Structure formats: structure tokens, C-alpha cells
Amino acid sequence: MTTYGYHGRYLRVDLTGARGEYVEIPSDELRGHLGGSGLGTRLLLDSGAAQADPLSPAATIAFVFSPLVGSPLTTSAKFAVVSKSPLTERINDSLASSHFAIAGKKCGCDAILISGQADELSILVIDDGQVCLEPAGDLHQTACSLAEKQLKARFGNDFHFAVIGSAGENLVRYATISHDGRHAGRGGSGAVLGSKNIKAIAVRGSQRTAWADPDGLVKYAKGLSEKSFGPATAKYRELGTASNLLVFNRLSALPTKNFQQGSFVGAETLSPESMLQAREKTRASCAACTIGCEHLYALKPSAAGGFAQEKSSVRLEYENLFALGPLCGIADADVVLSASQRCDELGLDTISTGGTIAFAMECAERGFMDEPWLQFGDGDALLRAIELIAARDGFGDALAEGSRRLADRVGQDTIDFAPQVKGLEIPGYEPRALQTMALGFAVGTRGADHNRSGAYEADFTDKVDRRNVTTDAVKFAIESEDKAAIMDSLILCKFLRGVFEDFYAEAATMLRLVTGWAVSPDELRDTARRIVSAKRQFNIRAGWTPDEDTLPQRFLGTALPDDPRAVLSATRLDELVAEYNRQRGWAGDDG
């Protein structure tokens, strides 16, 4: 049965037999998990993916759309990639944007679930639901943007592509999947695709879904677009997320030199305000977005340390700026821009790349490993390490495993300062200075994650004392996680969040206009909790244990050197996690 906004089925692709078939998704499963991250988790739980080796043919990776994809609602052209992470061995749901989402949904399905393995490097072609494999030997080790360009020339402009770079082909555990310069970035979904010998997925389709109330939807969408031009998104439109850098630096919350400090002497040089004085900037946006938060900075031709540049400009976000800049002690803007660009082209998650390299730099400086070339502040070393990682060449093979596995290899208690939770490298929020976020990191099902938990929002208000939070902060972490579960399942861009006066009421309205379901805000709150619980359930089946819900020793009991008031004791974190489990209604050990 077809429901408004949905096709009511997913496309199951078996690469081993090069076959595809539609499988019905019951309506209550759609309503109970919406789409994107929520529906993907549900479908993966049903497929047994939690127990499989994420890089084996038995593993399943899901590309999941949503009821809002293809609608006129601003920022809704998004898809989720959901699988078991080869980096964390836990649930991984990462999001990306643009025409791949629209074309993929037009293939007549709400999700594409891929398992098996192609015999040789291949392109998975899904043409209006018809599945075949095409050889991709000519794209072997090709950079992401170049691969997409060549695929466009080969298949035509009405196809859209999700591709992996050489990092994905070489099974780097934090390889991304790229579409149109945007990445499903975290947790290594690119390696999952690489393990299946899939260089790219090409989608084209003609099947649209109907909307329950087209006139109402168009009217609502117009109002939402107008609001998206207002002050709530001004920061994203005018400056981009990179403008966080100076704020975080001022508050000693900017992770620096592998989290050894919370502020960086070179921050001013790396700020977007300074960068603008020396280079041109252009703006871009995902398909169907009225905000346009992407700020692309021109690259100097000489700045790539001798490595080929595929493009003359690079998107700069706070996360790649912090991870490839202060975290590695780099104050040279050209190096950071080049490193970002190389990560984009090779298909590497910038946060895990920067986190792992910064960790190795500290290990090398403290004599735990014999790699003297790896030094904080050395731009050439950073650029060289990135190339080695993507190729798994030399020491790059160890770096390609991520900081947790690298620490296991180095031993000598270096795990205490490996910047990760559940194996996922920590994004640009110093946990001691932002302690509601510290809780969000500790309990995050994906690991240390600022997208599935925006708990830092409470830290930037008068609701908590960010450097000395109590269990009063737990409800804010839960609220943030629940809200993200809905946004990531509907799917809407997080940068829109400030325009909603009553998020759950407005989300219910959007869903009603598209699907015709009389969804209440309270039903959506229940849905959020169901989705968060489903992720936890996935992790339990994958082998999760309660001692994973913590932070590395570095962050516990010792003050941040540049802010003596920023201390988080192990006891306090345990209390926060226990209270989180209590408020979630979880026993703490069995979900």
C-alpha cells in the first residue's frame, strides 16, 4: 500500500548476484521511524547487520531517504547512510545532501539496502529501480570530484552519484562517501562501500510520491523559506560555522594539540575574518536549500605541498578547520585549506583524520613511537600523513585504523589520551569546558558526536554552569538527542533549528501535510525516543558494554591547563551517565 510521501518499500540489492528487488515496508514501521537515520536503523536491525563484520560481504549498508525529500521544504534534499561502522563496530548514521537524495527516492523506494560484494571494482547503477553493475576499473583510486565528473560524462546529467575516494577503496576506517562535494562523513561508511568493491552508486528515476495536502505544503514551505532568511540563520549564511573558532578559543573550548589545551595562539590567523582578507570567498548551497551555509575559500596554487589540487576552492567548516588546524597545532591557513581539500578528494573524514594525526603527533613528541617527522605545527607533516593514510602507505596503514586502534598498537597507556569515544574521534568541543556536551559524547550511540547530540547548546546558555555541570544538565542532553533524532529522520538540516518556535509542533505539521497522518507533537516525542532506543538496541546486539559510555582518562579529574576551573571528575561523569540512563528508562547495562 502506498502512503503519501513514501513509496512504502525499499530496494534490496544483492551485489553478489547483481540483483535488486523491492521489499514492502509496513506503514506502521514508516510512521514509527519516519525515514533517514530512524528508518535506516530500524531496517538494519531487521537485517541482522549488527552482528556482521562491517567490512564483510554479509554487511548491509543502507541509503535512506525521507518523506520530505522531493518536497518544497527548504533543506529537505538529504539522505542518510546507515551501517555498522568499521571504526567503532557500532551503529553509524551519517547524512549528506543534494540531488542524490532526490534522484534516489525517484527510483521508487524509501531506502536502498546493499549487501554482498561485487567481483571487481564496480559502479552500482540503479536506473528507476533496475539494478546492474558496471565496471569501474578506469576509476580506480580516482579522487571524489574527478570520479563524479567522469561518471557524469559517461552516464549523463540525469544520473546522480555517490562515490568513494581512494580512502574508501583502501578501506581506511574513517573513509567517507561523497556526493557533489558533500560527504556522509563520519564512521567509515566509505570503507563499507569499498569492501563491497563499489566505487560509486549511480541513481536516476522518474517515480514521484504524492503529498497529502499539496496546497497546504506549498504555503507552509513558502513561510519556512521566508523564516530561513531571518536572523536565526544569519551566522550560517554570512559567516558559516567557521566563525565558531574565535568564540571557542575565547572560551577555552577549542581543542588544541590533541586536546592538551583549550585555546590556540594561531586562532586569529585561522578565523574566517582573517582568511577573507587574503583570499576570495564564494557561497554555495545544497539542492533545495534557501540558507546556503557553504563558504568556499580560494586555494593558492602553491599551497598543496606538492599534491595535485582537483579544485581551486574548498569548503571550510568549523570541524575541518579545528581538526586540521589547532588540533594539529597548525596556524597556516593555506595548509589547513589544502589539507581540507585533500581530505575531500581522497574521501577522508576530516575530524577523524585530524584527531588520529594529532594523537600520533603527541605520541611521537612524547617518545611513544619512532616517527620523529610527526610534529605539532608542521604543515608538511600533516599533508604527508593525509596522503599516507588514504593510500595505507607505510605508517599511514596504522593511522588509517583510527586513534583507538593506533593506541592499542602503541600501548604504554596511550589510550588515555587517544581522542575518541567508542573509537570515533572527538569533534571540536573541549569536553572539560563544555560538560553537557561531555555527557552527550559519552552516551552517544555513534561515539563522540556533535550531530546526533547538540548538548553543547545548553553549555552556551545560562541554564548550566558549563564547567561544573550537575545532573540538572541531563535533561538538556536528552532533549537535544531526541530533537536530533527527529531532524535526522525527517530529514531537515540542523542549521534550520533556530527558526522553529515550537519544533515538535512544526515537525508534526510538516509530516501531516506530506503524509496525511494526524501526527501530534507528543507522538513525535515518542518517535524520537523510539529511534534513540533502536540505535542503542543495535549497539547492544553488536556487543556494546556500559563501560564504553565514558571519556578517555585525559578528560577526567584533571583541569584544562588554560582554564583551571574546567574540571570534570570521573565520579561526576559516572553520575551524569547514570542519571541519563535513569531518565531514559534504561537499566544501564541492557538498554
Place this chain on the structure above:
Amino acid sequence: MPTIHVEFFGIPRSRAGLSKIELEFDEPGVSVADVIRRLGKQFPKLADDCITGSALRDGYIANINGQIFLRDGKQRLYDGDRLLLLSADAGG
């Protein structure tokens, strides 16, 4: 007489057109609202987009000395205090 150091970040910085300023007040007992009102008079673009009367508009927040965030303008400031003005959605 108190001197208050104001630091601008993000949109407030672009509207004020500078990164910081020192404001001197004739009377002791200056409040956050007093500072914001003065800034509104001095920087019309800042007033247009970030300030309403003696308060910050939704979407902006103040912080004292990098320590306490506040939305309530009644908070008293002392000589040498630093008032930070920034976008409320400080994350990514």
C-alpha cells in the same frame, strides 16, 4: 568610574565593524542592559540586527569574562569586566 571592555564575535562583530571596544561610564553600578543600550546608539547596524532597546535580540547572547552566559540585562558589571557578544547558536 567603570570601564567595560566589549568583545564582538560573529554577526555582532560584522555589524559593529570591529572586534572590541572600551566603554567608559560616568556612574558606578553599570548593568549589562546599560552597555547594550550604549552599543545600540553607537553602532546602528548592530542595533538593527542584534539589539532591541537594552536587550539582545533572540539568536544572540552575552557572556561576562568568558565565564557566565546571560540573557538577563540586570546583571551588574564592574570596572574591567569584559562583556562578550555572540550568536546564541555557537555550535556547528
